[in-house]
Amino acid sequence: MTRGLGGAAARGIALPGLVAALAGLALLLALPVLLSASLLNAAIQMLIAALFACAFNLLCGQGGMLSFGHSAYFGVGVFATVHAMNALAGQGLLPTPLLPVVGALAGMVFGAIAGWFATQRTGTYFAMITLALAELVHALAPHIKGVFGGESGVSAMRMPAWGFSFGEGRHLYYMTLFWVLLALLLLYGYTRTPLGRLTLGLRENSHRLRFLGYNTHLLAVLVFTVSSMFSGLAGGLQAVNNELGNYVVFDANLSSSVVLNSYIGGVNMFLGPALGAALMTFFGLAVSDLTRSWLLYQGILFVVVMLFMPTGLAGLAQTWALARRRCGAQRLLPLVGAWLVALALLSLGTVFAIELLQQLFSTDYRAGVQAGAPWPAVRQFGRSWAPGAVTTWLVPLVLLATGTPLARWAGQRWAAALDADQGQDAPR
Amino acid sequence: MTGPILQLQGLRKSFGPTEIICGVDLDIVPGERHALIGPNGAGKSTLFHLISGNLAPTAGRILFQGQPIGGLSPALINRRGLARSFQVTNIFPKLTVFENLRLAVMQRHGVQAMFWRRVDRLPGVREQTEALLAQVRLAARHDALAGELSYSEQRSLEIAMTLACDPQLILLDEPMAGMSHEEIDHTVALIREVTQGRTLVIVEHDMAVVFALADRISVLVYGQVIATGTPDAIRNHAGVREAYLGEEAGS
Numbered sequence: 297m298t299r300g301l302g303g304a305a306a307r308g309i310a311l312p313g314l315v316a317a318l319a320g321l322a323l324l325l326a327l328p329v330l331l332s333a334s335l336l337n338a339a340i341q342m343l344i345a346a347l348f349a350c351a352f353n354l355l356c357g358q359g360g361m362l363s364f365g366h367s368a369y370f371g372v373g374v375f376a377t378v379h380a381m382n383a384l385a386g387q388g389l390l391p392t393p394l395l396p397v398v399g400a401l402a403g404m405v406f407g408a409i410a411g412w413f414a415t416q417r418t419g420t421y422f423a424m425i426t427l428a429l430a431e432l433v434h435a436l437a438p439h440i441k442g443v444f445g446g447e448s449g450v451s452a453m454r455m456p457a458w459g460f461s462f463g464e465g466r467h468l469y470y471m472t473l474f475w476v477l478l479a480l481l482l483l484y485g486y487t488r489t490p491l492g493r494l495t496l497g498l499r500e501n502s503h504r505l506r507f508l509g510y511n512t513h514l515l516a517v518l519v520f521t522v523s524s525m526f527s528g529l530a531g532g533l534q535a536v537n538n539e540l541g542n543y544v545v546f547d548a549n550l551s552s553s554v555v556l557n558s559y560i561g562g563v564n565m566f567l568g569p570a571l572g573a574a575l576m577t578f579f580g581l582a583v584s585d586l587t588r589s590w591l592l593y594q595g596i597l598f599v600v601v602m603l604f605m606p607t608g609l610a611g612l613a614q615t616w617a618l619a620r621r622r623c624g625a626q627r628l629l630p631l632v633g634a635w636l637v638a639l640a641l642l643s644l645g646t647v648f649a650i651e652l653l654q655q656l657f658s659t660d661y662r663a664g665v666q667a668g669a670p671w672p673a674v675r676q677f678g679r680s681w682a683p684g685a686v687t688t689w690l691v692p693l694v695l696l697a698t699g700t701p702l703a704r705w706a707g708q709r710w711a712a713a714l715d716a717d718q719g720q721d722a723p724r
Numbered sequence: 725m726t727g728p729i730l731q732l733q734g735l736r737k738s739f740g741p742t743e744i745i746c747g748v749d750l751d752i753v754p755g756e757r758h759a760l761i762g763p764n765g766a767g768k769s770t771l772f773h774l775i776s777g778n779l780a781p782t783a784g785r786i787l788f789q790g791q792p793i794g795g796l797s798p799a800l801i802n803r804r805g806l807a808r809s810f811q812v813t814n815i816f817p818k819l820t821v822f823e824n825l826r827l828a829v830m831q832r833h834g835v836q837a838m839f840w841r842r843v844d845r846l847p848g849v850r851e852q853t854e855a856l857l858a859q860v861r862l863a864a865r866h867d868a869l870a871g872e873l874s875y876s877e878q879r880s881l882e883i884a885m886t887l888a889c890d891p892q893l894i895l896l897d898e899p900m901a902g903m904s905h906e907e908i909d910h911t912v913a914l915i916r917e918v919t920q921g922r923t924l925v926i927v928e929h930d931m932a933v934v935f936a937l938a939d940r941i942s943v944l945v946y947g948q949v950i951a952t953g954t955p956d957a958i959r960n961h962a963g964v965r966e967a968y969l970g971e972e973a974g975s
Contacts, residue, residue, distance in 0.1 A: 485842075486839055488842045488843060488844070489838060489839045489840065489841060489842060490830055490833075490836065490838045490839075490841070490843045491836070491837060491838055491839040492839065492843070493823065493827060493830070493843050494827065494830075494836060496816070496819060496823075497816055497819070497827045500816035500817065500819055501814065501817075503814065504810075504814045504816065504885075505827070506797070506798040506799050507776065507778075507798045507799075507808060507810075507814075508802060508807075508827065508828050508831050508885065508888070508889065509799050509803045509832075509889055510799055510836050511797075511799050511836065512799070514837065515836065515837075518837055518839075
């Protein structure tokens with residue numbers, strides 16, 4: 297039964313869930329031993345992105361307020377923390393591990409002010425106001441050099457504290473992990489408080505809430521403030537890790553990727569956005585060396601997820617659990633296998649075609665083309681491919697032409713299997 | 725206090741040049757069940773919107789327990805003890821039935837901005853929610869999504885949500901619209917039961933329901949109250965028969 301956040305939060309945590317959570321925690325704690333320095337750095341960025349996405353989703357998925365300008369609150373957290381690092385030099389009341397709190401406070405204050413204006417309206421108008429506020433900050437930041445440091449940004453130094461040097465990735469990783477886990481716990485706890493329940497009511501029917509005696513504007517401002525506070529905390533963590541604040545964090549790019557990541561992960565599940573953000577950040581880092589078309593892949597992924605699994609990646613698990621209960625795993629596993637093969641074929645075909653076209657259209661390649669001579673071959677997947685050869689174009693075509701019917705066949709059989717079972721023991 | 729619980733004095737509402745409510749004077753006595761009837765477009769729903777704060781009056785006064793409430797926000801009016809239901813079902817469709825009602829019950833516990841306590845640890849909230857669910861006979865549908873309830877179950881939920889803040893005055897806007905005969909009988913009994921000790925103003929088209937339920941009836945035609953009285957007085961009122969009941973006699 298898809299009961300979304302409401303049901304999941306109302307039930308207690310079941311035993312298998314607890315075991316999975318402990319296993320996940322153990323894995324996260326063991327990562328510094330298992331990973332190289334660069335991968336550990338990637339893990340830190342994934343954790344920060346996951347926290348930012350969950351903070352965003354409090355507003356978007358739970359409160360039903362789609363913000364297109366959440367980079368503003370993240371960025372304010374970054375700069376507040378960088379300035380705190382410079383002002384206090386890690387001394388006194390704010391040693392390095394506590395610095396992200398400054399980011400959280402700054403995000404909270406800025407969020408309360410911006411939220412008071414943005415939540416005067418709902419729906420499209422709300423989204424437009426958040427976008428406008430973020431663009432305002434984005435446009436102003438390069439001009440206020442004293443605060444935002446201009447092109448080169450504001451840099452800061454991380455100081456040792458509590459016996460840790462914070463010069464090694466390990467120390468930074470554990471500090472980030474601690475804050476992210478604490479914030480996720482608090483955000484999860486929030487969903488079970490009265491304000492957390494009212495947040496869902498705000499999304500479902502704010503008109504009715506007014507006639508039940510609630511001040512919906514106040515509620516919306518509070519939700520906005522909490523969301524901005526945790527976004528600012530994520531920004532603060534990034535500042536401590538990078539020792540740098542640059543106004544590019546206010547770019548609309550960050551605002552849009554948190555929206556895309558959250559929906560890819562699934563906004564209806566508490567950890568869906570964290571999953572989406574962590575995966576997309578990882579792919580972004582892993583793939584950015586291999587391709588120049590990462591943004592295109594990100595966009596394609598978003599469209600595909602929205603078209604074929606609107607509940608996101610986290611929703612897949614729910615769909616699988618539901619289907620398995622109805623038909624049993626034996627009947628469905630071959631279909632999942634076929635579906636995975638189809639997915640691999642389609643992905644390979646798409647990547648092949650995109651990379652080929654991207655190379656052929658690149659300025660480097662165009663410069664090498666001589667009039668009258670055949671176009672030079674391009675290297676891809678460890679082989680050279682002549683643009684004039686039929687086989688070069690046959691490869692992606694065959695991949696796509698076999699993948700598409702296979703995916704359709706698997707989808708139809710899946711639906712048929714569920715339909716056939718409808719009459720027998722369909723749970724209500 | 726023995727005066728009227730709700731007083732409308734010279735109440736007017738215009739939308740641009742069109743006047744929908746043209747000077748309504750009406751007193752609602754504490755504890756009565758008062759029905760508001762009238763042909764389509766007479767302004768019954770507009771009157772409810774004015775009283776509940778959905779719309780601000782153009783002129784005139786609305787007094788609730790002697791205090792002016794005209795133009796206040798819906799939330800403030802609700803907190804003074806005046807709750808309403810809606811003609812078109814107005815619930816939280818993707819939340820469970822229990823959750824729907826709990827949101828309504830929580831309000832009188834004054835916890836709207838609370839983020840430091842778990843909602844299931846609030847004393848009394850669960851008990852009151854369960855009691856209300858039982859009262860409107862929805863206890864069996866506790867975990868169902870509100871959007872998946874049958875139409876009449878949704879209407880019952882709507883009534884329960886209206887009752888949740890323990891209001892002195894309840895406005896019900898066509899609670900029986902679109903129901904079958906059995907559902908209507910059930911709902912009439914339910915309304916009779918849950919409005920014990922409260923004041924009720926109800927808009928309803930079904931005349932059988934109106935005459936069975938109401939202590940007094942007011943007839944609204946073209947934005948004016950043309951008659952107020954007991955069911956018998958209304959039934960025999962010449963102006964009402966002409967303006968309204970005459971048309972209904974055939975149906």
